[in-house]
Amino acid sequence: MISLPRSFFLQPTLKVAHDLLGKHIFRLLDNKLLIGTIVETEAYCHNDPASHSFRGKTERNKIMFHEGGYLYVYFTYGMHFCANIVTGKEGIGEAVLIRAVEPIAGIEVMMKNRFPKQKGIDRRSFINLTNGPAKFCQAFGIARNENGLDLLDSEIRITEGDVVPSHHIKHSSRIGIQHGKEKLWRFFIAGNPWVSR
DNA sequence: ACCATGATCCGCT
DNA sequence: GCGGATCATGGTT
Numbered sequence: 001m002i003s004l005p006r007s008f009f010l011q012p013t014l015k016v017a018h019d020l021l022g023k024h025i026f027r028l029l030d031n032k033l034l035i036g037t038i039v040e041t042e043a044y045c046h047n048d049p050a051s052h053s054f055r056g057k058t059e060r061n062k063i064m065f066h067e068g069g070y071l072y073v074y075f076t077y078g079m080h081f082c083a084n085i086v087t088g089k090e091g092i093g094e095a096v097l098i099r100a101v102e103p104i105a106g107i108e109v110m111m112k113n114r115f116p117k118q119k120g121i122d123r124r125s126f127i128n129l130t131n132g133p134a135k136f137c138q139a140f141g142i143a144r145n146e147n148g149l150d151l152l153d154s155e156i157r158i159t160e161g162d163v164v165p166s167h168h169i170k171h172s173s174r175i176g177i178q179h180g181k182e183k184l185w186r187f188f189i190a191g192n193p194w195v196s197r
Numbered sequence: 198a199c200c201a202t203g204a205t206c207c208g209c210t
Numbered sequence: 211g212c213g214g215a216t217c218a219t220g221g222t223t
Contacts, residue, residue, distance in 0.1 A: 076221080
């Protein structure tokens, strides 16, 4: 599948966060193809107290300072991973958090990754598959090893997806942060069942 | 001490 | 079914 071009990820972070809605995220995992539609994102900018990059480059966040188009995966709360798409120019620490996707393909694999013991699938677990940033990572098998992948040339890619009418896109304060709540940098497709809240 | 989360439990409809 | 409280668990600064 053809990835979006580098130029897409070099754009301003807020624009990328908005424009990623409706795009498809692909993951080749154990020879199986997983696909989801991105339905919820959050922008994290360089002068933003909520951003991991706010206090400068560290071993953990250094991928955020690459040019756009790389994957930044971080570990949090002792057990979860979250995935971001790095944006903007080399040397500036900005990224877009993928908060939720709608499963499109590879749903059996996602179910196995999220709920290994469960045998069937009901509406409850279908929604619960990918309606949060760490849930999405678990479903797609994204963890430490995927940190730093180039989205233009690896087993994880972003491709053209669905066109989302702009009046379906809403924005709000970001979730789970202490500082920067006044910034409305969370973007989501209104009414989509996989949006986290 | 804090943390860009998620699962569970509990009391209430 | 819900909404709120609580906790699990370990890396980072």
